[in-house]
Amino acid sequence: MTRYALRGLSLAVGLGLWQMLTSLNADVWLRFSQFPTVTDVARAFADRLSGPDYWTDLTDSLTRILTGFLLAAVLGVATGVLVARSRLAEDLLGPLLEVLRPIPAIALVPVAILLFPSNEQGIIFITCTAAYFPVLVSTRHAVRALTPVWEEAVRTMGGGRWRILGSVVLPGALPGIFGGLSVGIGVSWICVISAEIISGQYGVGYRTWQDYTVVDYPGVFVGMVTIGVLGWLTSTAVELLGRRLTHWLPRTSYVPGGRPPRRVRGATALMPAGPGTKENLPHDQLV
Amino acid sequence: MTSSSDVRSPADIGAGLALRGATLGRPGAPVLGEVDLHVAPGEILTVVGPSGCGKSTLLRSLAGLLSPLAGEASQDGGPLTGPSADRALIFQEDALLPWRTLRANVELPLAIKGLSRSARRTQADTWLTRVGLTEQSRQLPHRVSGGQRQRIQLARALAGAPRAVLMDEPFGALDAQTRAGMQDLLVEVLHGTGATVVFVTHDVEEALFLGDRVALLGAGRLIAVRDVPRPRERAAHDDPARIALRHDILTSLGS
Numbered sequence: 441m442t443r444y445a446l447r448g449l450s451l452a453v454g455l456g457l458w459q460m461l462t463s464l465n466a467d468v469w470l471r472f473s474q475f476p477t478v479t480d481v482a483r484a485f486a487d488r489l490s491g492p493d494y495w496t497d498l499t500d501s502l503t504r505i506l507t508g509f510l511l512a513a514v515l516g517v518a519t520g521v522l523v524a525r526s527r528l529a530e531d532l533l534g535p536l537l538e539v540l541r542p543i544p545a546i547a548l549v550p551v552a553i554l555l556f557p558s559n560e561q562g563i564i565f566i567t568c569t570a571a572y573f574p575v576l577v578s579t580r581h582a583v584r585a586l587t588p589v590w591e592e593a594v595r596t597m598g599g600g601r602w603r604i605l606g607s608v609v610l611p612g613a614l615p616g617i618f619g620g621l622s623v624g625i626g627v628s629w630i631c632v633i634s635a636e637i638i639s640g641q642y643g644v645g646y647r648t649w650q651d652y653t654v655v656d657y658p659g660v661f662v663g664m665v666t667i668g669v670l671g672w673l674t675s676t677a678v679e680l681l682g683r684r685l686t687h688w689l690p691r692t693s694y695v696p697g698g699r700p701p702r703r704v705r706g707a708t709a710l711m712p713a714g715p716g717t718k719e720n721l722p723h724d725q726l727v
Numbered sequence: 728m729t730s731s732s733d734v735r736s737p738a739d740i741g742a743g744l745a746l747r748g749a750t751l752g753r754p755g756a757p758v759l760g761e762v763d764l765h766v767a768p769g770e771i772l773t774v775v776g777p778s779g780c781g782k783s784t785l786l787r788s789l790a791g792l793l794s795p796l797a798g799e800a801s802q803d804g805g806p807l808t809g810p811s812a813d814r815a816l817i818f819q820e821d822a823l824l825p826w827r828t829l830r831a832n833v834e835l836p837l838a839i840k841g842l843s844r845s846a847r848r849t850q851a852d853t854w855l856t857r858v859g860l861t862e863q864s865r866q867l868p869h870r871v872s873g874g875q876r877q878r879i880q881l882a883r884a885l886a887g888a889p890r891a892v893l894m895d896e897p898f899g900a901l902d903a904q905t906r907a908g909m910q911d912l913l914v915e916v917l918h919g920t921g922a923t924v925v926f927v928t929h930d931v932e933e934a935l936f937l938g939d940r941v942a943l944l945g946a947g948r949l950i951a952v953r954d955v956p957r958p959r960e961r962a963a964h965d966d967p968a969r970i971a972l973r974h975d976i977l978t979s980l981g982s
């Protein structure tokens with residue numbers, strides 16, 4: 441409970457500072473006099489929420505990022521597994537991927553314009569490319585780092601290639617894959633907004649830039665806040681899904697959101713524990 | 728599986744696991760040479776030897792994870808061509824899949840065999856009961872003790888009804904009491920399965936307690952295979968024949 445209070449406080453302090461500096465027109469090298477105040481932004485926000493464009497922009501951006509990101513997740517995991525598990529695939533795809541990887545996805549705008557018949561597809565392509573490489577790289581590492589005995593155990597049970605893929609490789613690599621997905625959703629947002637600014641019609645990025653060109657600064661901030669909240673919501677969703685799917689990971693150290701194990705007084709002194717208290721014993725005491 | 732009659736049918740000749748003139752190891756790095764060994768169905772062969780003598784290589788070759796560099800390896804007269812459900816391997820390290828509950832780990836070989844959900848459940852129940860972990864069956868492996876994890880590995884290996892069970896120092900990481908309990912449990916659950924068992928250990932006492940025969944490995948070869956006097960009893964510690972055999976094994980390994 442106190443932790444939620446602290447989190448709320450952190451946001452409130454940020455907003456409070458903003459309001460204070462802007463309403464005082466503070467010009468201390470950083471110039472806040474031209475800055476819209478929190479109340480300006482809130483008023484603009486309320487206007488936008490009642491208008492039709494805001495929701496169109498929102499759903500357009502969300503559709504773009506979700507399509508691009510999901511494509512990237514599927515493709516990234518697939519190629520990551522392929523490259524990590526097959527020497528042939530590594531030789532064939534590896535050099536190509538390594539050359540493409542350093543190119544910032546947003547620099548692919550000309551490529552997207554040349555390749556795709558519509559802007560919409562181009563934006564999704566850029567979003568997808570942005571998330572693809574983090575997912576690919578972390579999947580590749582996670583698959584290569586799998587404990588070999590897991591695979592050997594399944595092979596000596598008569599498990600074939602697909603069984604190993606489904607029962608060992610994918611579940612075992614999930615913690616690493618989700619690391620990549622978390623990074624991926626972040627860069628996806630950066631790229632979807634940038635792509636919308638450059639070539640979009642509708643979308644939060646497009647609207648934000650439109651507001652800037654017509655010198656509607658509160659509008660710009662409405663866009664920024666929207667991006668911030670959406671980004672936070674989507675990355676939390678990825679994080680929660682990841683935690684759910686990798687609930688089997690032993691969590692001994694501190695984990696945000698994880699509850700510390702309750703200390704049971706005298707538990708270590710009770711050697712022959714009844715069945716009811718077994719779970720509370722450190723596992724090295726159990727035989 | 729084992730026939731009580733002394734007359735073997737032709738099909739029984741060569742039953743069990745066999746290595747003939749086998750050189751074992753990774754390509755370009757042979758570890759054991761000229762190994763001739765036969766382990767009959769229902770027999771427990773224990774393998775002892777110093778660290779790095781090729782015990783694990785022997786076991787992994789029998790499992791089919793390594794192919795012999797020369798000579799041949801066979802099970803029930805047929806050559807070994809890669810790993811199969813006929814030869815379960817139990818590891819010293821924890822080889823349970825950490826994201827599966829204990830029950831789901833035991834059900835895995837049954838799922839690979841293509842059994843229906845209900846058949847998997849009943850068979851897994853039987854094995855969970857036999858290793859005494861019915862209550863913990865919904866736990867994840869990291870929530871239970873090392874001894875319990877090894878019991879589940881045993882249940883998982885035997886649930887698939889393999890014709891041979893290969894064990895690589897399975898109790899090596901356990902404390903003395905747990906280890907003795909596991910040895911008793913192993914003898915108990917193997918009884919009547921007719922499985923061929925090869926059990927690698929670095930503990931001569933364990934080898935003598937579990938083994939019908941003890942194979943001594945050292946210096947890149949199979950030094951000898953000794954019969955172990957029966958009955959299998961811990962009290963047999965001070966049996967003179969047992970003491971003599973232990974002395975003999977230790978001197979053979981030392982040379």
